[in-house]
Each structure stands twice: as C-alpha cells, then as structure tokens.
Amino acid sequence: MDKSIIDSIPHISEINAQHGAFNGVLPQQTQTFQDRMLTKNKILPSIREAIIRTGLKDGMTISFHHHFRNGDYIINLVMDEIAKMGIKGLTIAASSLNEVHAPLIKHIQNGVVKHIETSGMRGELAEQISRGLMEFPVVFRSHGGRAAAIESGEVKIDVAFLGAPSCDPYGNANGYSREQDNATSCGSLGYAKLDALYARQTVILTDHIVRFPNAPFAISEANVNYVVRVDAIGDAQGIMSGSTRFTKNPKELLIAKTAADVIEASGYFYDGFSMQMGSGGASLATARFLREKMERDNIRCRFALGGITGQIVEMHEEGLIDRILDVQSFDLIAAESLKNNRFHQQIDASYYASIINGGAAVNQLDFVVLSALEIDVNFNINVLTGSDGVIRGAIGGHPDTADGASISIIVAPLTRGRIPTIVKKVNTIVTPGAIVDVVVTDQGIAVNPLRPEIKDRLLSAGLPVFDIETLQRRAERIVGVPEDICYTDKIVGVVMYRDNTVIDVIRQVEE
Amino acid sequence: MRQLRRSMLFVPGNNPGMIRDAHIYGSDSIMFDLEDSVAVTEKDAARALVYQALMSLRYGKKELVVRINDLSSGLGIEDLEAIVRAKPNVIRLPKTETAQDIIDCEREIARIEADAGIEVGSTGMMAAIESAKGVLNAYQIACSSKRLIGIALGAEDYVTDLKTTRSDGTELFFARNVILNAARAAGIDAIDTVYSDVNNEEGFLREVELIKKLGFDGKSVINPRQIAPLHKAFMPSEKDLTKARAIMQAIAEANKRGSGVASLNGKMIDKPVVIRAERLLELYDAANIIPIEEV
Numbered sequence: 001m002d003k004s005i006i007d008s009i010p011h012i013s014e015i016n017a018q019h020g021a022f023n024g025v026l027p028q029q030t031q032t033f034q035d036r037m038l039t040k041n042k043i044l045p046s047i048r049e050a051i052i053r054t055g056l057k058d059g060m061t062i063s064f065h066h067h068f069r070n071g072d073y074i075i076n077l078v079m080d081e082i083a084k085m086g087i088k089g090l091t092i093a094a095s096s097l098n099e100v101h102a103p104l105i106k107h108i109q110n111g112v113v114k115h116i117e118t119s120g121m122r123g124e125l126a127e128q129i130s131r132g133l134m135e136f137p138v139v140f141r142s143h144g145g146r147a148a149a150i151e152s153g154e155v156k157i158d159v160a161f162l163g164a165p166s167c168d169p170y171g172n173a174n175g176y177s178r179e180q181d182n183a184t185s186c187g188s189l190g191y192a193k194l195d196a197l198y199a200r201q202t203v204i205l206t207d208h209i210v211r212f213p214n215a216p217f218a219i220s221e222a223n224v225n226y227v228v229r230v231d232a233i234g235d236a237q238g239i240m241s242g243s244t245r246f247t248k249n250p251k252e253l254l255i256a257k258t259a260a261d262v263i264e265a266s267g268y269f270y271d272g273f274s275m276q277m278g279s280g281g282a283s284l285a286t287a288r289f290l291r292e293k294m295e296r297d298n299i300r301c302r303f304a305l306g307g308i309t310g311q312i313v314e315m316h317e318e319g320l321i322d323r324i325l326d327v328q329s330f331d332l333i334a335a336e337s338l339k340n341n342r343f344h345q346q347i348d349a350s351y352y353a354s355i356i357n358g359g360a361a362v363n364q365l366d367f368v369v370l371s372a373l374e375i376d377v378n379f380n381i382n383v384l385t386g387s388d389g390v391i392r393g394a395i396g397g398h399p400d401t402a403d404g405a406s407i408s409i410i411v412a413p414l415t416r417g418r419i420p421t422i423v424k425k426v427n428t429i430v431t432p433g434a435i436v437d438v439v440v441t442d443q444g445i446a447v448n449p450l451r452p453e454i455k456d457r458l459l460s461a462g463l464p465v466f467d468i469e470t471l472q473r474r475a476e477r478i479v480g481v482p483e484d485i486c487y488t489d490k491i492v493g494v495v496m497y498r499d500n501t502v503i504d505v506i507r508q509v510e511e
Numbered sequence: 512m513r514q515l516r517r518s519m520l521f522v523p524g525n526n527p528g529m530i531r532d533a534h535i536y537g538s539d540s541i542m543f544d545l546e547d548s549v550a551v552t553e554k555d556a557a558r559a560l561v562y563q564a565l566m567s568l569r570y571g572k573k574e575l576v577v578r579i580n581d582l583s584s585g586l587g588i589e590d591l592e593a594i595v596r597a598k599p600n601v602i603r604l605p606k607t608e609t610a611q612d613i614i615d616c617e618r619e620i621a622r623i624e625a626d627a628g629i630e631v632g633s634t635g636m637m638a639a640i641e642s643a644k645g646v647l648n649a650y651q652i653a654c655s656s657k658r659l660i661g662i663a664l665g666a667e668d669y670v671t672d673l674k675t676t677r678s679d680g681t682e683l684f685f686a687r688n689v690i691l692n693a694a695r696a697a698g699i700d701a702i703d704t705v706y707s708d709v710n711n712e713e714g715f716l717r718e719v720e721l722i723k724k725l726g727f728d729g730k731s732v733i734n735p736r737q738i739a740p741l742h743k744a745f746m747p748s749e750k751d752l753t754k755a756r757a758i759m760q761a762i763a764e765a766n767k768r769g770s771g772v773a774s775l776n777g778k779m780i781d782k783p784v785v786i787r788a789e790r791l792l793e794l795y796d797a798a799n800i801i802p803i804e805e806v
Contacts, residue, residue: 250735251532417528442535478531478568 037212041169042227047081047205050226051159054201056082059089059114060158063199065192066096066119067163067175067328071238074163074205076103077230083112091115093155095146095191095349096394099123100238108133117155119143120384120394129492130390132508138391138493140384140430140506143191143327144353144362144400145498150198151356154500160199162192163233167206168214171224175329175346176339179210184232186239187329187338188308189218193348196223207233218346240331246288246311247281251442255282255411258463259369259440260289265461266438266454268366268407271299276306276362276401279330280371282411287311294320305352305361306368306397308344313337316344325361327352327397353400355499362397362404370398372412374426377468379433379448381410382426384495387419389427389485389509391493399431399498407437407454414441419482420475422446422468427485429504430495439468446471486510514574515539515797516661516700517729517745518738523548524557524577530564533573536735537742540574545590546581546605554586558593565597576601576637582615591616595623601635601660606668608645610655613638617656632658637702641665642672646686653697661700663731664690667707680721691726703730712740719744746798747791755788 001021006012029036044050056062062082064075075094080103082090088111096119097104105128107113115136121129129138141149149155164173165184173192177183184207196202196219203226204219247253259282263269269290277287288311294300303323304312310333315321317337324344329335337344353362362368373393374382381402386392402408412421422441437454439446446468447455458465486509493506520538522529524545533541543564549557561577577599580586587604594602604616617636624631636658640646646669653662666683675682687703694701703722706715719741722730729745732738747755757775762785765773773780 248736250536253736254535415531442532 034211037169042171042221042224043169043209044226044228047078047228047230048085050161050203050228051078051081051085051087053226054159054203056087056159058087059091061091061093061156063157063160063162063195064092064094065162065189065195066094066098067186067189067192068234068239070098070100071235071240072098072100072163073230073232073234074161075101077205078161079104079107079112083107083110088112089114091117093117093146093150093157095119095143095195096396097121097125099125101125105133115139117141117146118394119146119396120391122392122394126391130385130506130509131511132488132490132492134492137491137505139496140395140493141496141500142353142395142399142498143349143397144355144360145395145496145500147194147349147352147354148356148498149496149500150194151350151354152500157195157199158201160192160195160202162189162196162202162204162219164189164192164204164206164219165233166208166210166214167204167224167227168210168212168221169227170212171202171204171219171221171227172212172214172217173204173206173219173224174214174217176335177208177210178214178339180208183208184234184236184239185332185335186234187332187335188326188346190327190347190352191349193219193346194350196220197348199223201225203228205230205233207231240329240335247285249281251413252281252285254442255413255440256285257289258442258445259283259286259409259411260293261461261463262409262438262440262445262458263290263367263369264293265457265463266367266407266409267457269293269299272302273299273366274303274305274364275301276304276365276368276397276405277309277312278368278370278396278398278401279307280411283369283371284309284311286369286411287315291315291320303361303364305365306401308334308337310334313341313344316341325352353397353404353498355400360400360404362400365401365405367407367409368401368405369409369411370402370431372410372421375410375412375422375436375439375468376426376433377422377424377472379436379439379446379468380426380429381431381433381436382428383430384493385428385506387427387482387485389487389507391506395430395495399435402431402435403498407451408435409438409440410436411440414443414471414475415479418479420472420479422472422475424472428495428506432497432503439471441471443474444471513793513797514660515729515794516574516702517798518741519576519663519702519729519731520735520738521548521705521731521733524561525549525553527560530560531568534570536738538573538732538735538738539729540576540601541570542576542578542603542731543599544578545586545594546578554580558590562593562597565594565599574601575599576603578603578605578639581606582612582619587616588619591619591623595620595629595634596627598629599634601637603637603639603663605639605665606641606645607638607652607662608640608642609648610651613652613655613659617658620658634658635660637661637663639663639665640686640690641668643669645669646689649689649693650696653693653699659697659699661702661728662690662694663702664704666704669704680718687722687725687727695726700728701726703727705731705733706737707733709734709736716740716744742798745794747795751791752795755791758784758788759792 487507579590
C-alpha cells in the first residue's frame with residue numbers, strides 16, 4: 001500500500017490508523033488446534049515461575065478467593081513460595097480466610113505479609129490477630145463492600161492467585177469440571193470472577209487442565225495471564241459437603257418455623273417474591289417451612305439469591321423457584337445444579353452486592369434470613385467477634401443483604417449455652433440496627449420500632465412479638481450478665497460498612 | 512380452663528440445656544426426669560439441677576411434673592425431700608404396682624409439705640404403671656389418692672415383664688384399655704406411653720390415632736419434634752366442630768322448651784351426645800389459646 005493513498009484518506013487524522021499500511025502476514029500456523037494447545041498456551045511450570053513472571057514485588061497487593069473454604073490449599077501454597085523468594089510487605093486481599101490459613105501467622109511474623117483485607121477469619125490466625133499479632137489493623141469488608149472497593153480502585157490488586165477446579169490452557173476457568181464427574185468442585189466462582197476482572201495480573205492455579213474451550217466458563221481467558229497446574233487445589237471434604245444437612249435440632253426447627261410464619265405474615269410473601277437464606281441451620285431450615293406455604297398457596301419465588309444450597313436447588317427443580325443467582329455454592333448439589341440447570345446463574349460479587357452497582361441483586365430482594373452471634377437492643381448485629389472479644393466469624397453479605405432487602409430477618413437462639421445472644425450492646429457492630437427489621441428467637445420475636453407496620457402484621461397473625469428489651473432481659477435472667485471483656489487500646493481490626501465507611505473497630509483482647 | 516395433657520415432654524434431669532429451654536416447644540406438660548434417663552452416678556446432680564430449675568426458671572403456665580425414682584431404690588425419698596420443696600405441680604411415681612405404693616409416697620409428700628410450710632395436699636401425683644401386676648391393680652391405684660391427676664402406661668418395662676417386645680401395639684392393647692378404664696372410673700386422666708423411634712413420624716402418628724380412638728387424654732413425648740404432630744392429631748376437625756356447635760345450639764333450644772332431648776337432622780340428641788360435644792369444644796378452646804406469655 002502506497003503511503004500517499006493513506007494520507008489521502010478523508011478524515012485520516014481522526015481515524016485511528018497509527019499502525020500504517022498493511023505489511024504482510026506472519027507465517028500461517030499449520031499445527032492442528034489440538035497440538036497448538038499443547039505448545040502455545042499460558043501454562044507455566046510452577047508457582048514460582050508465575051510469581052516471577054507477574055513481577056510481584058515488595059509491598060504489592062495479592063488476592064485470593066474463599067470458594068474452597070476450609071479445604072483451601074492455594075493460599076498456603078502461594079504464600080510459602082513467595083516467602084521462599086524473599087518478597088516482603090505484601091497486602092493480602094482475600095475474599096475471606098479460614099482456620100486452614102493459620103500458616104499465615106509465620107508469614108506475618110517474618111514480614112512477608114504486612115496487611116490483610118478479608119471478610120472474616122477463624123481459628124489460630126484470628127486468635128493471634130485478636131491478641132495483637134499485626135501492627136497494621138486487618139480491614140474487614142462485606143462481600144459487597146470488597147467488590148465496591150475493588151471497582152472504585154480503593155483496593156488495587158496487583159496479582160490475583162485464583163484456584164479453580166478446571167481450567168483450559170488459555171485460562172478459561174470453572175468451579176467444577178465438565179470433563180470429569182469426580183473432580184474437585186466448588187460450584188460458583190463468584191468472588192474470584194471480580195478479582196480476575198480487576199487484578200493487574202491473574203494466575204489461575206488448577207489441578208485439572210482441560211482442553212480449550214472450557215465453556216461455559218466462570219472466568220474468561222481475557223482476564224487471565226498465566227495458568228499453573230498444581231497437584232491439589234484443596235481438600236474436597238473441606239471445600240464442601242455432599243449436601244447441606246437439614247437440621248434435626250428442635251430449637252433450630254422452632255426458630256425456622258417461626259421465621260417462615262414471620263415471612264408469611266410480613267406482607268412480602270406473594271406470588272413472584274425474591275429471597276435469600278443465609279448460612280446457619282435455622283436460616284437454611286426456614287426454606288423448608290416456606291416451601292410448605294408456597295405449595296399450599298400456589299406461590300412461586302422469582303429468584304433466590306446468595307450462597308446456594310441443595311434445598312434451594314430442590315425447590316427450583318420442583319418449579320417453586322424460577323431463577324437462582326449464585327455467588328457461592330454451599331454444597332455439591334448446588335454445584336451440580338450450576339453445571340446442569342440453565343436457570344441457575346453464576347454471578348460475581350459486584351452483581352451480587354456492590355453498592356456501586358445500581359442493579360446489584362441484593363437490592364432486588366424482598367427478604368433475607370440471616371443469623372447472628374449477637375444482637376443488641378438497638379438491633380445492631382455482630383457476626384464477627386465472639387463473646388470473648390476474639391475474631392471468629394465473617395461479615396459475608398450480612399450488611400449488604402440486610403440493607404438491600406425490603407425486610408431483613410435475623411434468626412438466633414436467645415442464648416447459646418451460657419452466653420446471651422440478645423445483649424445491651426454488641427461487641428462489634430457489623431450490620432447497623434437501622435437496616436435490621438425482625439429478630440426471631442426460640443423465645444419470641446422482636447420487631448424494629450422503625451417498622452411499626454410489620455409489627456402490626458405479625459401481631460395480627462397471632463405471632464409472639466415482644467419488645468427487644470424484654471427478650472434481652474429474659475436472656476439475662478436465664479444466663480446472667482457476662483463479665484466485661486478486657487481490651488487494650490490497640491486497634492487490631494477495622495470493620496467497614498458496605499459503603500466502605502468505618503462502622504466499628506476491633507481492639508486487642510487483654511490476656 | 513381445663514388442664515390439657517395432650518403432650519408431656521420428657522426432659523432428662525441432668526441436661527441443663529434442655530431443662531432451660533423445655534417450655535419453648537409448646538407441650539402441655541413438662542416432665543423433668545430423675546429416673547431412667549439419668550445414670551446412677553448422675554442422680555445427685557440431676558436432683559440438684561431440677562430443684563434449682565424449679566426454684567429459679569420461669570416456665571409460664573406449663574404443668575410441671577417431676578418423675579422421681581421409686582421409693583424402694585432409696586433414691587425416691589431423697590428426690591422427694593428436695594423436689595417437693597420446689598413445689599412442682601405433680602410428682603410422678605414410676606413402677607407403681609399397688610395402691611400401697613401411692614399411699615407410701617403420699618405420706619412422705621405430706622410430711623415434707625408440712626415440714627416445708629407448703630399447704631398439705633397441694634402437690635399433685637401421677638402414677639406410672641409399668642408391670643403386669645400394676646396393670647391388674649390399675650383401678651385400686653387410680654383410686655388410692657385424691658392427689659392423683661392421672662395414671663400413665665410405661666410400655667418399655669411392661670412389655671419386658673410380659674416377655675414380649677414393642678411392635679404394632681397389639682402387645683399393649685390390654686394394658687391400654689385397663690389403664691384407660693381405671694382412669695375413667697376414678698375420674699382422672701389417662702396418659703399413653705412414649706414412642707421412641709423419633710425419626711418415624713408415620714409410625715408415631717399411627718400410634719397417636721390409636722390412643723386417641725381408645726380415649727386417652729394424651730401421650731408422653733421424648734422429642735420436641737413430636738409435639739406439633741401430636742397436637743394436630745388431637746385437634747378436632749372443622750366438621751366435628753360444626754357438628755358439636757349445632758348440637759349445643761339444638762340442646763339449648765330444647766332446654767328452653769323444658770326438654771332434655773333434642774333432635775338434629777333426624778338424630779336424637781341426648782345427654783351423652785351433649786357431653787361429647789361439650790368436651791370437644793372445650794378441648795378446641797383450650798388448644799386454641801396461643802400462650803404469648805411473658806415468662
């Protein structure tokens with residue numbers, strides 16, 4: 001092509017043609033696609049090689065997902081390698097952490113990890129952090145808050161290390177395998193999807209490389225830089241159970257039945273409603289009781305959101321729930337359904353709950369049923385710290401769904417052992433009382449005074465509604481007043497509300 | 512209002528968690544057990560725990576029953592010494608074989624009541640019949656004390672005594688009828704035995720239907736999950752309710768005319784029909800009160 005012709009093209013200065021004239025093609029590929037997949041791909045031989053290629057340096061931010069729950073091997077594998085390479089001062093931005101991540105303690109002690117962002121943590125790591133292990137406080141964000149922080153750039157991920165049960169040589173990754181029925185499985189990769197999209201670089205770690213295209217996929221190759229095969233990504237038992245056990249605990253059943261009665265009477269039980277059931281025996285069992293009412297009244301649910309269990313899948317397959325939006329699958333039945341049911345949709349953390357995302361699914365909820373460690377007389381909820389002040393939980397989507405849903409229902413026993421659940425003041429505010437509507441215990445219901453119309457409806461239905469102060473006094477009368485927890489002045493954790501403003505701090509517990 | 516005894520929830524006396532929450536499941540009575548569900552090494556602890564629970568926890572309007580150990584074991588007296596002072600509604604005596612067992616127990620209760628400054632006679636009693644001898648003495652037992660509010664069948668020991676095992680209920684047919692007739696003749700309640708396969712709701716409901724047909728007032732339950740289906744089975748149907756209300760109306764009109772006999776849809780309404788209708792409506796009213804109590 002003659003350059004003068006290019007210069008004569010009208011509006012050439014406005015056409016993006018900076019590469020100039022056509023200059024011939026590269027030699028054509030003649031390998032078969034199958035052979036090419038083996039020789040030209042994103043697969044690297046080791047985690048170390050991937051770390052080197054990403055250019056990970058001191059002080060950078062790396063991210064992980066928690067879809068493998070307490071069966072996760074990825075974080076420990078990657079962190080051990082990083083430590084051996086002598087990289088220091090990293091920020092770990094995990095969607096959540098678990099007991100299995102106790103080895104992070106040594107990486108904190110030797111300076112590899114400077115800061116942690118997570119939804120929650122449990123076990124030895126949480127114990128040590130509560131006792132002042134880190135100089136830099138841990139930042140706790142809700143799932144929606146984390147998504148918003150990533151989208152807004154508040155949290156900048158340099159490298160995401162994402163485990164996946166299957167991945168092709170170009171990085172199309174899934175939370176299950178379509179090639180092998182007994183492969184490790186975690187179902188939805190909702191939290192990982194967003195990390196892959198926003199991280200500067202993404203490494204997929206998989207135990208199961210499948211042929212291109214691993215479609216339909218959760219994570220697109222467009223968002224993946226490297227793929228590393230590892231022997232094992234996690235312990236299948238710890239990742240998820242076969243099916244979420246239906247509780248036989250009579251107290252949980254009583255609470256669940258009452259919660260279903262509350263939903264029925266609340267004004268939000270109608271043909272075409274939407275719902276989310278949080279984790280925990282009582283909130284999961286609520287779905288069972290609701291199902292009886294739905295069958296009786298011929299009412300269907302338009303969509304169920306959230307952590308998805310086999311129970312929700314069963315109701316979907318029976319035609320009681322039209323659509324499932326799944327950010328995280330809680331059991332193998334849910335994972336199987338994601339693979340096989342076309343109206344079971346995998347969604348990412350932003351779609352789920354980000355406050356920046358105007359269409360976030362939580363905003364379309366009629367009701368959500370959630371659990372709590374503590375509830376106070378102002379309806380504030382704690383799901384993060386135990387009665388000893390030590391971190392032992394996760395925010396999850398608690399404030400996101402409580403805020404988004406038209407009615408939020410908290411289910412909890414009035415007391416647990418010798419510990420009151422309803423207290424005068426929670427240890428840590430995770431979800432503010434202003435967005436908590438109804439508390440259901442085994443010994444009565446309390447309705448937030450901000451929602452008098454709901455209180456009237458429940459009373460009209462003959463439900464046992466009390467002031468929350470009455471329930472608090474009842475708990476106190478049964479188990480007494482716990483001794484105050486002794487804290488030092490040191491702040492070990494910062495709790496963010498879903499808009500990433502600071503709603504509370506967690507202090508170091510005194511020995 | 513009549514004291515319903517459709518369900519009597521067994522609560523092991525050495526389980527603080529269950530003792531604390533026993534009232535939340537909606538049973539008509541709660542029975543704290545010091546006997547067979549408590550190991551010998553735990554007897555003292557259970558006794559102390561149940562005593563403290565009765566003294567300090569609030570169970571609303573539930574009927575509170577304590578099953579003591581039998582007096583011949585030596586533990587029964589110690590149980591009474593503690594428990595009577597905590598003023599439960601009813602003391603349940605296990606393994607009752609003769610009227611004398613009740614008389615002996617009542618004497619001790621009366622002594623302790625007097626000693627503790629409790630009105631003598633205020634503690635109710637209930638007898639569990641758990642042997643062939645006890646069944647054959649059922650009527651004498653039922654008539655042996657004014658304190659008795661009911662007699663109950665204890666099937667596990669009974670079938671062992673008969674040298675059989677529990678099956679479809681045939682093995683209990685005689686004992687149930689004898690106990691029921693004895694109770695009715697004495698004007699007290701008849702309570703059926705437990706159904707121990709808690710995961711078999713179908714089998715449980717079959718047994719409930721049977722004892723309801725026989726005429727029992729209710730049944731002991733060992734798991735809170737059995738309470739709701741039991742109460743549902745005892746709830747009169749809409750049809751029966753409508754009929755009972757019509758009967759009451761017809762007889763009221765007949766009474767106005769000075770007659771004790773009425774006719775409804777061509778059928779004669781006389782006293783037994785009216786009594787049955789009255790009882791059914793009474794049961795319905797009692798069962799329909801949802802206690803929203805400040806406990």
